[in-house]
Amino acid sequence: MASGSVASSVLVGLASSRAWQEQLYRDVHEHPELSHQEQRTASLVARRLRGAGFDVHEGVGGTGVVGMLRNGAGPTVLLRADMDALPVRESTGLPYASEVTAIDAEGERVPVMHACGHDVHVACLAGAAHLLAEGRKHWGGTLVALFQPAEEVGDGARGMVEGGLASLIPAPVAVVLGQHVLPLPAGRVGTRPGPALSAADSMRITVYGQGAHGSMPQAAVDPVVLAAMIVVRLQTVVSREVAPGDTAVLTVGSIQAGTKSNVIPDQAVLQLNVRTYTEGTRTIVLEAIRRIVRAECQASSCPREPDFELFDRFPVTDNDCAATGRVESAFTEFFGDRAQRVGPESASEDFSDIPTALGASYTYWFIGGIDADRYEQAARADRVAQDIPVNHSAAFAPVLQPTLDTGTEALVVAALAWLAP
Numbered sequence: 334m335a336s337g338s339v340a341s342s343v344l345v346g347l348a349s350s351r352a353w354q355e356q357l358y359r360d361v362h363e364h365p366e367l368s369h370q371e372q373r374t375a376s377l378v379a380r381r382l383r384g385a386g387f388d389v390h391e392g393v394g395g396t397g398v399v400g401m402l403r404n405g406a407g408p409t410v411l412l413r414a415d416m417d418a419l420p421v422r423e424s425t426g427l428p429y430a431s432e433v434t435a436i437d438a439e440g441e442r443v444p445v446m447h448a449c450g451h452d453v454h455v456a457c458l459a460g461a462a463h464l465l466a467e468g469r470k471h472w473g474g475t476l477v478a479l480f481q482p483a484e485e486v487g488d489g490a491r492g493m494v495e496g497g498l499a500s501l502i503p504a505p506v507a508v509v510l511g512q513h514v515l516p517l518p519a520g521r522v523g524t525r526p527g528p529a530l531s532a533a534d535s536m537r538i539t540v541y542g543q544g545a546h547g548s549m550p551q552a553a554v555d556p557v558v559l560a561a562m563i564v565v566r567l568q569t570v571v572s573r574e575v576a577p578g579d580t581a582v583l584t585v586g587s588i589q590a591g592t593k594s595n596v597i598p599d600q601a602v603l604q605l606n607v608r609t610y611t612e613g614t615r616t617i618v619l620e621a622i623r624r625i626v627r628a629e630c631q632a633s634s635c636p637r638e639p640d641f642e643l644f645d646r647f648p649v650t651d652n653d654c655a656a657t658g659r660v661e662s663a664f665t666e667f668f669g670d671r672a673q674r675v676g677p678e679s680a681s682e683d684f685s686d687i688p689t690a691l692g693a694s695y696t697y698w699f700i701g702g703i704d705a706d707r708y709e710q711a712a713r714a715d716r717v718a719q720d721i722p723v724n725h726s727a728a729f730a731p732v733l734q735p736t737l738d739t740g741t742e743a744l745v746v747a748a749l750a751w752l753a754p
Contacts, residue, residue, distance in 0.1 A: 365418030407474025457740030702731025
């Protein structure tokens, strides 16, 4: 039987599961949890998986959940969703909008919101796992449903790996599959072989000057001026050191220095973020940053060398071409012209840390979450960037349907590209 026919048979149950999926989505959206704090969400999905007949392991890598459904001979296929939310105050106006606050890693109380769509991912994977369990007579193999914590801080996938993930899953794993909702028209699915999401590196740089009274600048080495010169000079890295055919983004997101208008401080702290698609470009950009900062410090006669700290590092998501082609064919058969190829996104994910650790191929695709009429209206006016809220915005709110149906269907169809007889 063709995998498309099998998928249609399995997805017959979607109409009956839709109500509880939508309720699960609203519940998770209304009760978001920060990275490494996803206890409630983990409990919800673990209960769902057990109810569907999965063998469930909780607390993997902290709050991660791994459900396994063994269904005779066949390959092992892993489906992954992330669970964590962001420190954002919601402004969507939804009736189930979050009013949650929580203590963050720095000990501060912050608002919390599912501003990136991980609530969509949770509901879709819970639904796909349920439907595949209900339709197990149509396929064979082992299905793994993995709910990952702490994607937003870049260490949740590694935490699950270090927490013994490989020992829980039958080897070898044929493929690892994942998806992300984006500000694209709802109902669409987008695939891409090769680099689909960028690598990301955040860097904290501390430069050291010599403090003095604001009226006596001759007695100071001013780190504020130094920081300003560094920011200006860093603008040449992408334009003058990265080849025109390559892609890189370098953003200085924060400068902190001083406490009072007439006090020259003795240090400044810059935080920047780099996005690249190849290890070669990544190395060029990071080395250029260090070289420029050291040179500007030397030009300013700084009393000591700058400090560099890399954090929140994400690998490039480089989709396996064969696995992507297999999913692409299945999507085209099932979704028709709603399935399209898309360009690379400059956002980042730690998803690929899981298949890399398991020695498995992987592919990661995108689903739309914006009302199609609204998106089309904005596109006609050439105002998509202005009128369509993007991920991490306080106004980001994927429409419930057809977003959830599409994400659920995509996971089922992709899994069956391997599991169907």
